[in-house]
Amino acid sequence: MSAAAPPVQQPVVGQSLGARAMGILRRRRFVLLSFAVIGIYILIAVLGYAGLLPDFQERVGESYEPPSWSFAKLLGTDIFGRSVLYKVLVGTRTAMTIGLVVAAISIPIGVGLGAVAGYYGGKIDALVVWLYSVITSVPSILLIIGISYVLGKGLVSVCLALGLVGWVGLCRLIRGEVLKHKNREYVLAARLLGAGDGRIIFRHILPNVLHLPIVTASLMILGAIKSEVILTFLGVGIQDGDSWGTMIQDATGELAQGIWWPLAGVTFAMFAIIYALNVAGDALRDALDPKLID
Amino acid sequence: MIAYVVRRLLYMIPIVFGVALLVFALFSSVGEDPVRNALGPHATAEAIADLERKWGLDKPLPLQFVDFLRQIVTFDFGESYNTGESLSEIFRRGALVSLSLTVPPFLLGIILNISIALLIAYFRGSWLDQASTVLFVGSMSVSYLVYIIAFQYVFAFELDWFPISGYERGVDALPYLVLPWIIIVVVSAGPDIRVLRTVFLDETRADYVRTAFAKGAGEGSVLFRHILKNAMIPVLTHWVTSVPFLILGAFLMERFFSIPGIGDTLINAVNTGDRPILMSLTVLIAIAYSLFNLLTDVLYAYVDPRVKLS
Numbered sequence: 001m002s003a004a005a006p007p008v009q010q011p012v013v014g015q016s017l018g019a020r021a022m023g024i025l026r027r028r029r030f031v032l033l034s035f036a037v038i039g040i041y042i043l044i045a046v047l048g049y050a051g052l053l054p055d056f057q058e059r060v061g062e063s064y065e066p067p068s069w070s071f072a073k074l075l076g077t078d079i080f081g082r083s084v085l086y087k088v089l090v091g092t093r094t095a096m097t098i099g100l101v102v103a104a105i106s107i108p109i110g111v112g113l114g115a116v117a118g119y120y121g122g123k124i125d126a127l128v129v130w131l132y133s134v135i136t137s138v139p140s141i142l143l144i145i146g147i148s149y150v151l152g153k154g155l156v157s158v159c160l161a162l163g164l165v166g167w168v169g170l171c172r173l174i175r176g177e178v179l180k181h182k183n184r185e186y187v188l189a190a191r192l193l194g195a196g197d198g199r200i201i202f203r204h205i206l207p208n209v210l211h212l213p214i215v216t217a218s219l220m221i222l223g224a225i226k227s228e229v230i231l232t233f234l235g236v237g238i239q240d241g242d243s244w245g246t247m248i249q250d251a252t253g254e255l256a257q258g259i260w261w262p263l264a265g266v267t268f269a270m271f272a273i274i275y276a277l278n279v280a281g282d283a284l285r286d287a288l289d290p291k292l293i294d
Numbered sequence: 295m296i297a298y299v300v301r302r303l304l305y306m307i308p309i310v311f312g313v314a315l316l317v318f319a320l321f322s323s324v325g326e327d328p329v330r331n332a333l334g335p336h337a338t339a340e341a342i343a344d345l346e347r348k349w350g351l352d353k354p355l356p357l358q359f360v361d362f363l364r365q366i367v368t369f370d371f372g373e374s375y376n377t378g379e380s381l382s383e384i385f386r387r388g389a390l391v392s393l394s395l396t397v398p399p400f401l402l403g404i405i406l407n408i409s410i411a412l413l414i415a416y417f418r419g420s421w422l423d424q425a426s427t428v429l430f431v432g433s434m435s436v437s438y439l440v441y442i443i444a445f446q447y448v449f450a451f452e453l454d455w456f457p458i459s460g461y462e463r464g465v466d467a468l469p470y471l472v473l474p475w476i477i478i479v480v481v482s483a484g485p486d487i488r489v490l491r492t493v494f495l496d497e498t499r500a501d502y503v504r505t506a507f508a509k510g511a512g513e514g515s516v517l518f519r520h521i522l523k524n525a526m527i528p529v530l531t532h533w534v535t536s537v538p539f540l541i542l543g544a545f546l547m548e549r550f551f552s553i554p555g556i557g558d559t560l561i562n563a564v565n566t567g568d569r570p571i572l573m574s575l576t577v578l579i580a581i582a583y584s585l586f587n588l589l590t591d592v593l594y595a596y597v598d599p600r601v602k603l604s
Contacts, residue, residue: 130309
């Protein structure tokens with residue numbers, strides 16, 4: 001073989017939507033940082049379930065010690081001398097669980113009902129539209145309180161309540177997009193080739209609207225995290241104390257005594273994850289929304 | 295137009311029916327047994343039966359639901375389990391308080407947020423735009439609870455500029471309301487301005503903007519005379535649909551500042567199991583929401599000649 005092989009003509013490869021999105025996201029450092037923060041929070045939640053987080057019930061010092069340079073007392077201690085940092089970490093587990101479970105409940109319902117309503121139209125569409133009109137007419141906080149009363153208070157019912165209310169916006173978006181897509185030529189082509197309804201919806205139309213649930217997911221997660229804190233604060237959320245809402249509730253009285261660190265700790269923990277999710281949501285929209293592609 | 299409005303009003307019937315069904319299913323079991331709650335542990339069986347009959351709780355559930363529907367249709371909602379007061383009286387009193395809490399910051403917020411968003415759209419891409427994005431996303435990342443707690447602590451407790459909590463009827467309510475107003479304005483700034491900025495920036499890409507520039511209009515003139523007018527449609531939807539929820543009040547605010555509005559009434563009703571208040575209030579809010587949705591669509595056709603109601 002000769003040393004100089006003839007140069008191979010590179011075929012022109014179109015960039016897939018996903019590859020293009022990755023390219024855009026990778027270039028923005030702040031966005032990468034946000035994804036890293038989200039990853040760390042998920043890791044903390046996983047560690048929590050593996051039993052690897054330090055026990056927040058344990059006393060690590062005196063009552064109400066201000067923050068100091070040791071790991072357990074980085075955010076000071078609470079009234080019982082327990083580490084505020086450990087409590088924040090356990091709260092992180094609860095918050096991330098709720099965020100992810102709520103998204104896992106809402107997204108399939110929203111995508112499924114939206115696709116079916118948009119595709120079939122007629123009575124099915126009328127029923128789905130009626131269902132989400134009813135749900136949006138009721139202030140969501142009342143709906144969530146009602147559902148969590150019916151199901152009994154606690155983590156599971158907060159997840160279910162937020163999940164059963166949270167799908168509406170996504171469903172509306174998906175329905176609208178599927179309505180537009182179902183009369184396009186590629187759908188007609190698929191039908192002429194003998195594809196059934198299920199195949200057309202799942203294999204042909206849904207991949208074209210999949211950016212919607214991805215972008216919505218981060219907003220859903222942050223919405224659920226914020227709502228859980230308020231529900232727990234009102235006494236209808238998490239009951240066993242390992243929630244940021246409980247910590248904020250305790251902090252209300254403590255602030256007047258000059259004990260600022262528990263509130264500061266929770267606020268910072270919430271701030272970081274919600275900021276990261278906001279940035280991630282915007283970045284995903286910029287990268288994935290076909291309308292924004294020039 | 296009239297046919298459209300009538301059709302939409304008729305479509306409200308299945309929706310209100312659905313809301314009533316949902317509310318009835320959810321709230322029939324809220325809290326403890328209201329009859330036992332009202333009469334205490336030593337009530338005789340006879341007294342319990344009497345009260346159950348008075349409240350219609352002796353009937354089977356489907357009939358109770360029919361009673362509830364009748365209340366909605368006649369707008370006669372009966373009375374509270376706890377105080378025996380008529381619900382219309384409770385709503386009227388609470389709604390006035392809630393509106394005095396939510397309407398002023400709502401109006402102020404519209405003016406303030408549109409101005410700031412226009413300013414940001416004017417300086418789009420500059421350091422001001424970027425700094426404001428960082429600031430407003432940051433402001434959206436702090437829990438509503440923390441705003442209330444921190445503002446109440448700093449401005450009412452430490453600095454003593456405002457009373458910590460409480461409420462009085464009439465004009466005397468003013469000092470109690472100013473701090474909650476400020477908090478509502480601050481909290482609404484982040485999300486509102488971000489929505490508005492996107493709306494304004496979307497408009498800057500439209501053809502008519504290029505035309506306006508081409509015929510020599512200045513940046514300011516394009517922004518105020520062309521973009522602002524055209525952007526009113528999404529802006530209108532953004533705000534009109536949130537009007538019904540103003541009646542609900544800012545329930546967290548009402549709780550922290552002891553303001554006896556609708557939101558506070560509702561949360562109390564949840565805690566005490568006062569089902570008539572919960573159920574009828576929710577239905578009323580749903581009716582208001584549907585009406586305002588209709589109003590938005592009609593206004594849409596009014597401000598945008600391209601929109602035809604059909």
